[in-house]
Amino acid sequence: MSNDLHHQIYDEMNLKETDELLEIWRNNDRFDWSDIAFDVINEILKKRGVEIPNQNEPIYDHNDEETEEDYEFSEEELRIIEDENPPAFYDPFEVLLTTKRIDWMAKVMIVFTFAYNIINFPRLMGIVQSYFIRNPNSILIYIFTILLVTINTGMGIIVIYFPLRALSRILRILMETEFRSRKTN
Amino acid sequence: MNESQGFFSQNHDRLISIAVWAKYLAWVALIVYTLWAIGTYLQEQNYYLYYKSGGIKVQTYRDFIDLLRQAPSYAFSVFIEIVGIFLRGIVYFLVLKGISLGLNMVVETDINYREAKNEQ
Numbered sequence: 001m002s003n004d005l006h007h008q009i010y011d012e013m014n015l016k017e018t019d020e021l022l023e024i025w026r027n028n029d030r031f032d033w034s035d036i037a038f039d040v041i042n043e044i045l046k047k048r049g050v051e052i053p054n055q056n057e058p059i060y061d062h063n064d065e066e067t068e069e070d071y072e073f074s075e076e077e078l079r080i081i082e083d084e085n086p087p088a089f090y091d092p093f094e095v096l097l098t099t100k101r102i103d104w105m106a107k108v109m110i111v112f113t114f115a116y117n118i119i120n121f122p123r124l125m126g127i128v129q130s131y132f133i134r135n136p137n138s139i140l141i142y143i144f145t146i147l148l149v150t151i152n153t154g155m156g157i158i159v160i161y162f163p164l165r166a167l168s169r170i171l172r173i174l175m176e177t178e179f180r181s182r183k184t185n
Numbered sequence: 186m187n188e189s190q191g192f193f194s195q196n197h198d199r200l201i202s203i204a205v206w207a208k209y210l211a212w213v214a215l216i217v218y219t220l221w222a223i224g225t226y227l228q229e230q231n232y233y234l235y236y237k238s239g240g241i242k243v244q245t246y247r248d249f250i251d252l253l254r255q256a257p258s259y260a261f262s263v264f265i266e267i268v269g270i271f272l273r274g275i276v277y278f279l280v281l282k283g284i285s286l287g288l289n290m291v292v293e294t295d296i297n298y299r300e301a302k303n304e305q
Contacts, residue, residue, distance in 0.1 A: 087290075087293045089201070089290070090293065094286065095290070102283060109276065112269065115265055116269060119261065119262050132303055164279075171192075171283055171286060171287055172206050174290040174294070175290055177294055178293050181298050181301070
């Protein structure tokens with residue numbers, strides 16, 4: 001039975017390209033592939049004259065759910081998440097995750113605001129040019145356009161970045177306040 | 186929070202219901218803006234087909250994807266427009282979710298203080 005299984009796996013694995021086998025070997029995913037499969041891969045690679053590379057740490061479980069270990073939380077934050085008397089109306093982990101996402105989004109919006117204003121540069125230049133009909137090649141057109149784009153970008157960043165950062169801070173402060181209020185009981 | 190029911194006033198109830206609404210509206214906003222972003226792409230594609238059927242110079246391109254490939258500045262502007270809509274959806278989603286969580290924390294804090302005061 002064991003021999004049959006070995007043969008069956010061998011035949012299947014032997015159909016795969018060497019690169020694919022090397023990738024499976026390196027990934028060392030013991031959740032997706034059985035131990036016999038790895039023995040077979042080793043055997044096939046040796047037969048094909050390929051140098052066997054080192055394997056990564058074995059993976060025994062595919063845990064796709066987000067946990068606190070996936071994020072770099074501070075000690076204080078972990079203390080709030082792992083408190084034995086958890087809050088009833090909200091999940092501290094969700095709050096911290098949301099604040100991290102808001103912070104990240106605030107940064108993304110800066111990049112986006114820059115890109116958006118660069119794309120709109122010709123349109124803005126057209127608007128400025130319409131005020132210089134008599135002198136369409138004036139250097140002032142470029143100066144005013146660059147000035148307008150800079151102001152527009154700056155305002156865009158101020159209007160989006162700071163409120164998002166403020167919301168993130170407010171949420172953290174509210175969570176810490178709530179945590180302390182629990183400790184007064 | 187064990188005795189929270191006793192400290193629960195009408196104001197708490199209102200805040201909690203706003204928080205629940207905000208939580209669900211966050212998802213609605215995300216879905217609507219995602220659909221809007223997809224719709225914008227389809228709209229651009231339809232413009233292309235419209236101009237093509239009118240015999241305008243877009244005829245030189247095989248299809249819409251070909252147009253995007255051969256006119257990178259246009260492709261980039263379409264990309265920025267679509268990403269902008271999608272990002273706006275994510276921002277609204279996060280803000281509404283933050284509001285929901287914030288209101289829940291306010292209620293929880295107030296009830297905790299009331300409990301503590303009652304115990305004294």
